[in-house]
Amino acid sequence: MVPPARTQSLIPHNEALNHYLFSGEIKLLQGLHIGSGRGDETTDALVIRDAQGKPIIPGSSLRGVFRSHMERILMGLYATQVTPLWACQLYEPVLPEEKVCVGSSAHPASLAEIRSLQKLQEGQSGTDAVWKKLPEVLCDACKLFGAGSFYASKVRFTDLPMLTGSPNPVVRHGVGIHRDTGTAADGVKYDKEVVEAGATFRFEATAENLVDADLELLALGFSQLVSGELALGGSSGRGLGGVELIHGKAAWVTLKEKSEAVTYLLKKTYPHQQELSAFIDSGLKKLLAPAQEGGANAQANP
Ligand SMILES: [Zn+2]
Numbered sequence: 001m002v003p004p005a006r007t008q009s010l011i012p013h014n015e016a017l018n019h020y021l022f023s024g025e026i027k028l029l030q031g032l033h034i035g036s037g038r039g040d041e042t043t044d045a046l047v048i049r050d051a052q053g054k055p056i057i058p059g060s061s062l063r064g065v066f067r068s069h070m071e072r073i074l075m076g077l078y079a080t081q082v083t084p085l086w087a088c089q090l091y092e093p094v095l096p097e098e099k100v101c102v103g104s105s106a107h108p109a110s111l112a113e114i115r116s117l118q119k120l121q122e123g124q125s126g127t128d129a130v131w132k133k134l135p136e137v138l139c140d141a142c143k144l145f146g147a148g149s150f151y152a153s154k155v156r157f158t159d160l161p162m163l164t165g166s167p168n169p170v171v172r173h174g175v176g177i178h179r180d181t182g183t184a185a186d187g188v189k190y191d192k193e194v195v196e197a198g199a200t201f202r203f204e205a206t207a208e209n210l211v212d213a214d215l216e217l218l219a220l221g222f223s224q225l226v227s228g229e230l231a232l233g234g235s236s237g238r239g240l241g242g243v244e245l246i247h248g249k250a251a252w253v254t255l256k257e258k259s260e261a262v263t264y265l266l267k268k269t270y271p272h273q274q275e276l277s278a279f280i281d282s283g284l285k286k287l288l289a290p291a292q293e294g295g296a297n298a299q300a301n302p
Helices: 059-079 108-122 126-137 140-145 212-226 258-267 276-288
Strands: 018-028 155-157 160-164 170-177 184-194 200-208 242-254 272-275
Touching (some): 059 155, 059 212, 200 242, 212 242, 212 276, 242 258, 242 276, 272 276
Antiparallel strands (some): 018 200, 155 200, 160 200, 170 184, 242 272
8 A cells, every 4th residue: 555645844944943964974986077167288077176176076966966866766665655755856757646846847747837836926925825835746855955946955965075085186088988889989089087986075964944754865865875876977887986975974953942952052063963874774764664653663663
């Protein structure tokens, strides 16, 4: 049986219920090339750097891969009826059943919903009307990561500065691969800068107003990141881009609890902290066993 859908109203972004900090280090399992779109006399493709000239990983790159990878796995779980949580998968025009999400303009029914929301937005009580409608027309992934101009993301991945490793990338030469045949394309050569495997970067992501579904989706995403499943830089098929998250921690404050809020605001410390592995465990247990909620096994799943 399909687990019952969970309807959760949205928390306005100007309210503060809780605040989370996820931290750790991203370690390169393979060489990494995230291009700056520029070249120089030594290479066609320079990696992106910070103001000091050291390679960085843009938070947006990691966030994009984190999200799309999480969504793919979530939709597998949804298809096998493990969870009612679902994702519109931004570039995937086929949505489950009659669902619509205004985060996905590639899907005709969703595009119609986007147009009707835009009309509402122009009306007299525009913002309120849109806000009322939103919970019904957003997938669970968009409720966490945002949907265009309608709904801002609850999660922020900051740019990742380099911690260890050579700040001077190597230039790698290669032969272009023909997209259709998988063979070397005649005469197409490329070179690009690559940050060598083993380098580490400081990871930080913040999030606010997380509800149970958000925590479960983040646990799913982080489970993939710590097990080295994610590849950055769009070169995953070429032995580049593999990363893993190490030394991960999750810290949070519940701002509705007065004593916690005071500790957080005055001492700038989070009252709760746990290893990221424990955060992942508890989130995945809930995601993979939603039918247990409030049931006989509820104690095993606090
Ligand atoms: Zn969506």
